[in-house]
Amino acid sequence: MNNKITKLFNINYPIIQAGMVWCSGWRLASAVSNSGGLGVIGAGSMKPDVLREHIQKCRLNTSSNFAVNVPLFSSYTTDHMKVIIEEEVPIVFTSAGNPSIWTQKLKSHSIIVVHVISNVKFALKAVNAGVDALVCEGFEAGGHNGREETTTFCLIPLIKKHINLPLIAAGGISSGKAMLAAMVLGADAVQVGTRFVVAEESSAHLNFKHKILSLEDGDTILTLKELTPVRMIKNDFYNHVKEAYLNNYSIDELVDLLGKGRAKKGMFLGDLIEGELEIGQVSSLLDSIQPASVIVEEIIQEYNVLKSEIMKL
């Protein structure tokens, strides 16, 4: 395949593995990159030294391009960026913050910069900051998300209407079918999160992976909108959040309730009761743990078959 995104990243398939906290270390990222997609290390759950180790191991395990995702609200951002520049990471995805602060700095080191957005306003800001491409993340996506609640189906054509940059669709995409639909809507590539969380090489705890495979529709929710909106599983911790709302908790009280380390507790340590379990709506379509290479292969194969059959529609 050969389009704006495969050229920009120098990859075979326009499939980006989302950079996710506690799930996407060097094992997952290198496996995806070795399969022809773009593997992305999620720096959000890593201290700078840990990030450096993951970058080095990723490079040892793949000769293909890979990327690092950096949430810009993190207190480690400056250190993360230092490590990324020193280690000569070729591609950086920035999210959850102002892209104008880091984009030109990274580009001055010949790093390709992609920014994650979920509305037109931030898409325009990212364009002004000079990013090379955008991830457009719909309401159905797992983890942190936008306040407008715009879905993938509405977001992709809307951003496409306003912006002339390569677009990567995110949210609700786990199959070749969804990949083709996203490309039809105007995307140049897809970012797949949830399905890679249940990849064999994902560092998500096995309890969390099995929980994901058991989910039905309606089992995730976008909540904690007063803080940073996040889509997660409606588990016992979520019930505490619901109670907090019923009891009119202030924002500070919500921050206290969330506390620190809850995503780690759930996603990495496997505490399904008290952990925060971030995952996308598309989890209800998943039914197996597979190697990343099989995931990429299945998506591409389904995509190609559907594309060739589309004239029958």
Place this chain on the structure above:
Amino acid sequence: MNNKITKLFNINYPIIQAGMVWCSGWRLASAVSNSGGLGVIGAGSMKPDVLREHIQKCRLNTSSNFAVNVPLFSSYTTDHMKVIIEEEVPIVFTSAGNPSIWTQKLKSHSIIVVHVISNVKFALKAVNAGVDALVCEGFEAGGHNGREETTTFCLIPLIKKHINLPLIAAGGISSGKAMLAAMVLGADAVQVGTRFVVAEESSAHLNFKHKILSLEDGDTILTLKELTPVRMIKNDFYNHVKEAYLNNYSIDELVDLLGKGRAKKGMFLGDLIEGELEIGQVSSLLDSIQPASVIVEEIIQEYNVLKSEIMKL
């Protein structure tokens, strides 16, 4: 075009105009049916005698099939159904209620029955009730909606996985691009609401139509989830709803705040301040008031062009 839905409804194009309160009377329905799609009269805002008049006028104005949408929670449902049977309406869409109560009764009069769902559980119930097809309505759709908040992108493949009936995708669909994407995801047809609200033949007030054309992303919200969740414009009335939540209103108090006739006030009488303005997220993509025939034509043309170009992806 020739597929399960065009055959079931005996129409040229698999485009269904959503049956919507205060917007879709005989003028819109007959215009859509005359254009090769399926026009649908929205009984939800009509007393039984008014519905009868609309059915008769629709029949006078088109020789093609058309349908009536009946929200099953209405106190008029029994009378609506009586009118529909007496007037020999060929197709009925039921929504917002239990399909087992009416499906067989309607089918015994040779009426085709379609039920609107937004989750797997109700889809299975509708199959058991014996309906002929399903409308799968995603979170982005305007008006009443499901509690699971599943988006079109996730809902279509999920229902397709569980159900072997013709599927009509709804929510976020206003273009040929979106139509093709929905078909790729597994739909056999699309239901278009928001774009037909701003059709020339729609009975929506001109104030409401112009308001819709001015909307940007994030200007609608799914709210009043304690009653029946509804997607509407964030206008002054919505600000009252927000305040009500801050003040911990009970369900009864929310019902009182909503009151009666608020949708009519906004959508039909054009009160943009105190009216309830139900519309979908895809409104942010719309920019003109057009005849229904042009809307159908543009969607089909874009669909066909994209389909023929898909091998270039």
